[in-house]
Amino acid sequence: MPVTLTVADYIAEELVDRLETLINGTEQTxxxxxxxxxxxxxxxxxxxxxxxxxxxxxxxxxxxxxGNPPAEAWSxxxxxYLHMMPSETDSEVIDQKRNRFSADVRKVxxxxxxxxHNFDGYxxxxxxGTLENIESGEGCGGIxxxxxxxxxxxxxxxxxxxx
Numbered sequence: 001m002p003v004t005l006t007v008a009d010y011i012a013e014e015l016v017d018r019l020e021t022l023i024n025g026t027e028q029t030x031x032x033x034x035x036x037x038x039x040x041x042x043x044x045x046x047x048x049x050x051x052x053x054x055x056x057x058x059x060x061x062x063x064x065x066x067g068n069p070p071a072e073a074w075s076x077x078x079x080x081y082l083h084m085m086p087s088e089t090d091s092e093v094i095d096q097k098r099n100r101f102s103a104d105v106r107k108v109x110x111x112x113x114x115x116x117h118n119f120d121g122y123x124x125x126x127x128x129g130t131l132e133n134i135e136s137g138e139g140c141g142g143i144x145x146x147x148x149x150x151x152x153x154x155x156x157x158x159x160x161x162x163x
Contacts, residue, residue: 004159005159006158006159007122007151007153007158007159007160007161008054008057008074008076008151008158010119010120010122010161011076011119011122011123011149011151012036012052012054012078014119014120014122015052015078015109015119015147015149016034016036016052018108018109018111019031019034019050019052019080019105019108019109020034021108022034022050022104022105022108025108027104027107027108028100028104029048029100029101029104029105030048031048031049031050032046032047032048032049033046033049033050034049034050034051034052035049035050035051035052036051036052036054037051037052037053037054045083045085046083046085047083047084047085047086048083048084048101049083050080050081050082050083050105051080051081051083052078052079052080052081053078053079053080053081054076054077054078054079055076055077055078055079057074057075057076058074058075058076059072059073059074059075060073060074060075060150061073063124063150063152065152065162069154069155070154070155071152071153071154071155071162072152072153072154072155072156073124073150073151073152074150074151074152074153075148075149075150076148076149076150076151077129077146077147077148077149078146078147078148078149079144079145079146080105080144080145080146080147081134081142081143081144082101082102082105082142082143082144082145083141083142084097084098084101084141084142084143085141098133098142098143101142101143102131102143102145105145106128106145109147117149119149119151121161122151122161123149123150123151124150124151124152124163125149125150126147126148126149126150127147127148128145128146128147128148129145129146129147129148130146131143131144131145132144
């Protein structure tokens with residue numbers, strides 16, 4: 001029996017699809033892979049890798065819709081970890097690499113420009129949070145880019161999208 005995806009999963013799949021356009025894509029950053037985190041974190045950090053980690057969804061009371069049937073509004077943050085592991089001999093300014101990587105990620109997420117925040121009709125809004133530089137003693141650093149997506153579902157039915 002095929003698995004039916006929740007609205008949150010459809011949004012995540014669309015996000016990953018957009019990010020995967022950076023693999024051998026036309027932007028300046030050539031990403032090696034896009035990974036959705038598993039419970040065990042079964043991936044090895046690599047240079048120019050994106051790891052998508054979903055936070056817990058939160059209810060948004062002011063965006064709920066009463067009626068028959070009522071609609072629930074949810075806020076879901078995806079933390080995008082943009083891994084960077086440049087060579088010790090790389091002389092390019094690290095801030096330029098970070099700026100380019102985050103700009104390219106933001107650009108592909110925001111395509112198509114007029115409707116990017118709707119995630120193929122599954123959400124009502126999306127916003128980027130504050131970028132956070134990541135430094136690690138093991139040579140893996142980069143950026144954490146939060147993206148919060150707001151969506152509605154029928155009350156008690158996380159599989160059915162509502163406008």
